[in-house]
Amino acid sequence: MIGLYNTTLSSTEQQQALRRGDVPVAVYGLGKMGLPLAAVYAKATGNVTGMDIDEDVVRQLNAGECHVGKEPGLPELVAEQVERGALRATADGSEAADSAAVHVIIVPTPLSDDKEPDLAIFQSVLDTIATGIAPGDMVIVECTVPPGTSRDLVAPYIEAASGLSHEEFGVAFCPERTASGRALEDITGAYPKIVGGVDDESTRVAALIYGEITSNEIIEMSDSTTAESVKLFEGLYRDVNIALANELGRIRDDLGIDVREAIDAANTQPFCNIHEPGPGVGGHCIPWYPYFVTSRVETETPLILTAREVNDGMPTFTAQKLGDELGRAGRDIEGATVAVLGVTYRPGVAEIRATPAAGVIETLSELGANVLAVDPLLDDDVVASFGATPVALDELATYDVDGMVLVTPHEEFDDIDWAAFDDLVVVDGRGTLGDIGHRVYTIGSGPTETVSHQTVAPDGGDR
Known part of the structure; x- marks a missing residue:
């Protein structure tokens, strides 16, 4: 086993050692981002142990099976790497740590109820690594952490727990820049790879390792804290931009215009890139990253926090719009039967963390509606956990539905037979429905009614 940190080997010799499998790699966390990363590492190095506390995940991987769905190419890559002996899994952290010279951490870093980054899982991995780390080893953090974590927590913590000197x-931070549904493409070269170490040697080694993983540019940052901030700033930019779009969408009725149309035209100017309004921001990234920053700084950050407030308020706004539109149609939302289309936070991805659907369902229920929910990617018990009655898509037309809210535009919803519903009022949170033969309020575009298959805006003009 060859270590890469402070080694006397030349860069070429280190690269060759990596490719031969002489530098064993342990990947801690085999979730939807960790498993693709482990498989790519295995293909590049031929010697990877994946560690996960879930025994079922370990069993499936060792059988050459892929537990992560809807990732093109991943099942085949996992099976191939397991078959050739390049990838194996264990639930024994000490076993993984003892066997590795490169330790890659990619575990969840959620928020606590009081909006503080919860590093309990992360710190347990540091405990594990400390049991087996040896001189020359490299620790790489891929999961998102607050700025300063690699410098102020990882390095001193492992030093104290292992008995090694710093x-x-x-230690380096090398953020994953990966989206569900395109993990292999993203890991292997869709974007430049950011690397930043707690010292120059850590940065050099991280750049050398990822030179074997990605075909794209390696960007070496001046230190690990800057690298950590890069990942967070990406999310902050999107959160603030979406908040701007959502606020513009909320003033649409005051202006009497199609805000989406105005945004599209504004974006033809190369210095403008306004995102689209919608029912809220979900997932385990954008809604959480602002607090990774604000929890670590003393300076006030009113813009960041206001953006969060705007985006957090969109599910309530969306649900209330359905109440408004039902009122305009002469019906009361109290006692009405309404359906929420899409409970996951993104189309095609079975992920519910921070989903806007939760707030939409909660507000509709508070307004007195009988709430149904349809999501082809989720089990009924998951849908029911949000307080809605789960309904299969092919059974939705059997219910006497007064209104619907489109939260997440799964492709399965393209097959809805809208003619099967009578006198329906719909709020389109994503601007994807178009003319469906019913009254539709699109967030950002406003209300439309369909008369003889011609879409008419009540506030004047055809669309």
Whole structure:
């Protein structure tokens, strides 16, 4: 086993050692981002142990099976790497740590109820690594963490727990820049790879390792804290931009215009890139990243926090719009039967963390509606956990539905027979429905009614 940190080997010799499998890699966390990363590492190095506390995940991987769905190419890559002996899994963290010279951490880093980054899982991995780390080893953090974590927590924590000095092992932050549904493409070269170490040698080693993983540019940052901030700033930009779009969408009725149309035209100017309004922001990234920053700084950050407030308020706004539109149609939302289309936070991805659907369902229920929910990617018990009655898509037309809210535009919803519903009022949170033969309020575009298959805007003009 060859270590890469402070080694006397040349860069070429280190690269060759990596490719031969002489530098064993342990990947801690085999979730939807960790498993693709482990498989790519295995293809590049031929010697990867994946560690996960879920025994079922370990069993499936060792059988050559892929537990992560809807990732093109991943099942085949996992099966191939397991078959050739390049990828294996264990639930024994000490076993993984003892066997590795490169330790890659990619575990969840959620928020606590009081909006503080919860690093309990992350810190347990540091405990594990400390049991087996040896001089020359490299620790790489891929999961998102607050700025300063690699420098102020990882390096001193492992140093204290392992008995090694900080000059005997390297630590670098190399953020995953991966989206569900395109993990392999993203990991292997869709974007430049950011690397930043707690010292120059850590940065050098991280750049050398990822030179074997990605075909894209390696961007070496001045330190690990800057690298950590890059990942967070990406999310902050999107959160603030979406908040701007959502606020513009909310003033649409005051202006009496199609805000989406105005945004599209504004974006033809190369210095403008306004995102689209919608029912809220979900997932385990954008809604959480602002607090990774604000929890670590003393300076006030009113823009960041206001953006969060705007985006957090969109599910309520969306649900209330359905109440408004039902009122305009002469019906009361109290006692009405309404259906929420899409409970996951993104189309085609079975992920519910921070989904806007939760707030939409909650507000509709508070307004007195009988709430149904349809999501082809989720089991009924998951849908029911949000307080809605789960309904299969092919059974929706059997219910006497007064209104609907489109939260997540799964492709399965393209097959809805809208003619099967009578006198329906719909709020389109994503601007994807078009003319469906019913009254539709699109967030950002406003209300439309369909008369003889011609879409008419009540506030004047055809669309």
